[in-house]
Amino acid sequence: MSTCMTQALNAPQLAACPACAAAPLAEHLAALPQNAKIMLSLPQIHCAACISDVERALLNVEGVTEARVNLTLRRAAIEAAPQITAQDLTQLLQQAGFEAHELDADMLSTTQADTQSRDLLMRLGVAFFAMMNVMLLSVAIWSGADGVTRDMMHWISAAIAIPAVIFCGRPFYVSAFWALRAGRLNMDVPITLALVLALGTSLFETMQSGQHAYFDAAIALCFFLLGGRYLDHRTRAGARSAAQELAALDVPRACRLRDGIEERVLAAELCLGDLVRVKAGGRIPVDGVVREGRSEVDRALMTGETLPAFVQENSSVSAGEVNLTGSLVIETHAAGRDTALHKIAELVAAAEAGRGNYTSLADQAAKLYAPGVHILAGVSAVGWWLATQDARIAFNIAAAVLIITCPCALGLAVPAVTTAASGRLFRKGMLVKNGTALERLSEVDTVVFDKTGTLTLGALQALDLQTLPDGAKRVALGLAQASSHPLAQAVSKGLQGLGVRPSAVTDLSEKPGFGVEGDWRGKTVRLGRAAWVGAQGGDVTATYLKIGDAEPLAINFTDTIRLGAAQTIAALKAQGMRVVLMSGDTEGSVSRLANALGIEDVQAQVLPAEKAARIAALAQAGGKVLMVGDGLNDTAALSAAHVSISPASAVDAARSASDIVLMGADLSVMLDALGTAGQARRRIRENFAIATIYNVIAVPFAVMGLATPLVAALAMSSSSITVSLNALRLR
Amino acid sequence: MGILGLLIPISLGLGMIGLLAFFWALKRGQFEDPDGDAYRILRKDYDERPKP
Numbered sequence: 001m002s003t004c005m006t007q008a009l010n011a012p013q014l015a016a017c018p019a020c021a022a023a024p025l026a027e028h029l030a031a032l033p034q035n036a037k038i039m040l041s042l043p044q045i046h047c048a049a050c051i052s053d054v055e056r057a058l059l060n061v062e063g064v065t066e067a068r069v070n071l072t073l074r075r076a077a078i079e080a081a082p083q084i085t086a087q088d089l090t091q092l093l094q095q096a097g098f099e100a101h102e103l104d105a106d107m108l109s110t111t112q113a114d115t116q117s118r119d120l121l122m123r124l125g126v127a128f129f130a131m132m133n134v135m136l137l138s139v140a141i142w143s144g145a146d147g148v149t150r151d152m153m154h155w156i157s158a159a160i161a162i163p164a165v166i167f168c169g170r171p172f173y174v175s176a177f178w179a180l181r182a183g184r185l186n187m188d189v190p191i192t193l194a195l196v197l198a199l200g201t202s203l204f205e206t207m208q209s210g211q212h213a214y215f216d217a218a219i220a221l222c223f224f225l226l227g228g229r230y231l232d233h234r235t236r237a238g239a240r241s242a243a244q245e246l247a248a249l250d251v252p253r254a255c256r257l258r259d260g261i262e263e264r265v266l267a268a269e270l271c272l273g274d275l276v277r278v279k280a281g282g283r284i285p286v287d288g289v290v291r292e293g294r295s296e297v298d299r300a301l302m303t304g305e306t307l308p309a310f311v312q313e314n315s316s317v318s319a320g321e322v323n324l325t326g327s328l329v330i331e332t333h334a335a336g337r338d339t340a341l342h343k344i345a346e347l348v349a350a351a352e353a354g355r356g357n358y359t360s361l362a363d364q365a366a367k368l369y370a371p372g373v374h375i376l377a378g379v380s381a382v383g384w385w386l387a388t389q390d391a392r393i394a395f396n397i398a399a400a401v402l403i404i405t406c407p408c409a410l411g412l413a414v415p416a417v418t419t420a421a422s423g424r425l426f427r428k429g430m431l432v433k434n435g436t437a438l439e440r441l442s443e444v445d446t447v448v449f450d451k452t453g454t455l456t457l458g459a460l461q462a463l464d465l466q467t468l469p470d471g472a473k474r475v476a477l478g479l480a481q482a483s484s485h486p487l488a489q490a491v492s493k494g495l496q497g498l499g500v501r502p503s504a505v506t507d508l509s510e511k512p513g514f515g516v517e518g519d520w521r522g523k524t525v526r527l528g529r530a531a532w533v534g535a536q537g538g539d540v541t542a543t544y545l546k547i548g549d550a551e552p553l554a555i556n557f558t559d560t561i562r563l564g565a566a567q568t569i570a571a572l573k574a575q576g577m578r579v580v581l582m583s584g585d586t587e588g589s590v591s592r593l594a595n596a597l598g599i600e601d602v603q604a605q606v607l608p609a610e611k612a613a614r615i616a617a618l619a620q621a622g623g624k625v626l627m628v629g630d631g632l633n634d635t636a637a638l639s640a641a642h643v644s645i646s647p648a649s650a651v652d653a654a655r656s657a658s659d660i661v662l663m664g665a666d667l668s669v670m671l672d673a674l675g676t677a678g679q680a681r682r683r684i685r686e687n688f689a690i691a692t693i694y695n696v697i698a699v700p701f702a703v704m705g706l707a708t709p710l711v712a713a714l715a716m717s718s719s720s721i722t723v724s725l726n727a728l729r730l731r
Numbered sequence: 732m733g734i735l736g737l738l739i740p741i742s743l744g745l746g747m748i749g750l751l752a753f754f755w756a757l758k759r760g761q762f763e764d765p766d767g768d769a770y771r772i773l774r775k776d777y778d779e780r781p782k783p
Contacts, residue, residue: 048770056776071767122757129750133743149735156739 038078038086040093041101045074050098057096058089076100120230123168127223130164131216135713138216142710154206154213161215162199168222169195171229185370187362187411191225193374194218194402201399204392212396217403217712224720225411232415232435254285257329270335278323278330280484280512287318287334294513295326296485307541307586308487310513310529320632325485326512360436361684362414369410377401380703397705403712404702405695409719413687416727421680424731428672429664437659439684440643441677443624447572448615448641450629451583451590453649455597456559457665460486460541462494463556468545472553473498475520476545478505479527483516487543488527491555515543523548541589558592562647564668569597571671578623582606582614584633612636628670630654645670676730683730687723694719 045054051069054076058067063081070077078089086102093100134157141153169192176188195218202213254267257275267285270276275291278284284297296308299321308324311317317330381398385391422432432438449455468476477500480492505518505525515528526533526546535544535552546552572579580601583590590604606614615637618625627634627641630650638644638657646658647665655661662669698715701707761768776782 048774051767051770052774052776069767070764071770072764118757118762121762122754125750125753125757129746129753133746136742137739152735160743 038080038084038089038102040076040078040086040089042069042074042076042093042098045069045071045098053096054093054098057092061089061092064089117230117233120171120226120233123170124223124226124230126164127168127219127226130160130168131219131223134161134216134219138709138713141213150211151206151209154202154215157213157215158203158206161219162203165195165199165218165222168219168226172225185366187366187370190370190373190402191221191406191411194399194406195221197395197399198403201395205396208392212709214399214403214709214712217709217716220713220716221403221406224716227720228412228415231412231419234419255279267335270332272332272335274332274335276330276332278328280323280325280327282323284317284319284321284323284328284330285335286330286332288316288330288332290315290317290328291331292329293326294511295328296324296513298322298324298486312513325483325510360414361439361681361688362410365410365413365688373402373405376405376699376703384705393705397703400702400705400707400712401699404698404707404715406716409687409691409694409723412720412723412727413691414684416724417680417683417687417730420727420730421676421683425660425673425676428669429662429666430669430673431661431663432659433661434659437643438673438677438680440624440659441626441674442681444577444626444643444674446578446580446618446623447626447628448580448582448618448637449569449599450627450631450634450637451581451585451593452559453630454628454634454647455562455565455581455593455667457562458649459560460490460557461560462490463558465491465494465498465555468553468555471503472545472547473500474503475505475525475547476527476555478502478520479508479516479518479525479545482508482518483510483527485510485515487541487557488516490557491527491543520547559589561593561596562665562667564666566597568668568670569599571668573598575674580618582611582637584608584611584631608633608636612640615640627658629658645673679730683727687726690722690726691719 042050042054045051051071054069055067058064058076058078061080061084063084064078065081066077066079068077069075080089090100090102137153137157141150145153172188172191172195175186176192179186179189198214198218198221202215202218205211205213254265254270255262255277256265256270257277262277270286274286276286276288280295290311290313292313294310294312297311297317298308311328316333317328319335377398380401381394384397385394388394418432418435418438421438425432452458465473473495477492477495480488480495481502482505483489503520505520507519508516509518510516511528511532513529514532515526517524517526517528519525525548527543530536530542530544530552533544533546533552535546535554541557542554543557544552544554569579578601579599580603581590581594581597581599582603584606585604587604591602594600594602603614611634615625615627619640619642624643625641627638627644628646629635629638629644630646631654634646635654635657638646638654643660644658645660645662646654647662647667648655649665650658650661660673694715698707698711701711756762
């Protein structure tokens, strides 16, 4: 099993951990099917033994009729009796040692993507079959068959190639039709024209017992272009399904109180006025007002603030915030689409409309190329007609020019490179969601970072603990161990790290929203909020320790810096990029982090709408901005930026707004993405150059009427293969 | 030359068999999980008797 172990270390961590479960944007989850398939995400499976173990464990459960693991997608599809819940199965697999999460089967909607890719693959198969047969028949013609034999070969080729081209080329015809209807020219217009003209003139030539027919070229063209299309589709479908999977990981449920009875319902089913209980550690599913209980809420994802806010009866809370200490009962004022979360969605839509339309390299090439070949073919046809007064020759020449110049290599140039580059980045733990993201990434000259959750992990670390008096340290640890509040946990972790032993604090009680209180040698001791212990709070995240009547002692906190953050920023600056830190948090904590990481350009207390506006301003000034962020407050900025990256721990709105998702915790893989993007752009340009050189060499032959079908077949295949091989150098 | 009348249909027929096999494989979902299938063939679970 040693190979299994090493693979475990190398295996890309596809799905996020349960702690990364994102905010409940639950509106699309109408209802879970009652006894349909259960889908589980299994991010850690990687070998034959895993497949067997998981399937055996699942099939051993009474009521499970079918279980099949898909290793490519790292998923399991299970058919089971209605009484079996996904939760039972995830627990079972957890016990067997496999991390498992429930996936929302509705949201995955894999069927559509699957049928599309199956459809392309089928057309590719038909094109391959037809191409091989026609090529074999053509060998006879190339090697000098003439007379009746040649005509027979042509007729058989026609019988195979014409239906095959009509069937296989459908994606091109459809796309060309829509482009022409919209009054545009895309790559598919010259492709369609070349196919139609090639088949038409070849059929006519065959009827006239002519010498040259281009059936082999037409079907080979179809095959290579479909190959490019299929590669493109697979890369995008893979990334899209993984991104969907991240979103589907979060099946938001809420605990509704009705006549004093608690029931678990989908967050989408909550209505106005429903009472919802949110336990300590839970995420608030609705906008509303607290009716019972006291606690502190963490608003970091919504605003970027690291300091938890105190809430009690009649305080308002909004969806997406995390309840930290006490249990709360919340009266729903807005649920689903009406929550504050959705106001952010409006901002995103506005920002997307403002982002200038990016013209991809392929589109740029098509813009130059499509009119160019049509003019060239037209001019040579007219020229030959004037010279010979023979329409048959003129059409033959036009068809030859269109086939020779047909963008086989151009059609493969971009998808082959993006497939190779995305594959390489996927192995390093990055998900490229957008086809043009890598091109855009290579143009970046300004990088804007969010603070909380992006440059930092959002996990707090206590500062200067060793400067506390010894007695105070021991009391603080005694108190802190009694609480699950993140600040208390950070204190207890820090003190245990210093080797402190807790003193015996008795009568411990947690006051939700305030802190922990206890009795130590007859004195009341408290650890908690500034106001509660009678201290003056600053703008730094802090908790206070009060022993008896003594002056309260402050314990300050700082956010843990994300792995690789410092290295990333240093490298970006060394590459001459402008690095900006833009956060919604307070001045003090933002500038401290900026100093630690060496960022000079700092903007604190920025509102979500302002973030997007500032990014737009940077773009107006000519900057190509890369935005890296994770919070809901970053979502609009992520869509406004030229290109955007978010970590897997980000809320799902942020992940869906960004072009690239980092699956691991390390930020420095971002540098790999930048490097690979630069290389990919170079390869795409090289591929365009190769395709152009082939055309420059071959087109004069075609225009002069020297292009035989053999020359066309050679030029086409060799340029396509060269381009694909050049792209593979990226892997 | 007469042999061509025999050989061409035979070669086309063989190609057609390959194409039909490909369709069948596609329909049976054999291209859904290429990574998993590479491993499945190596495991011993159903060596003794076929999957129920």
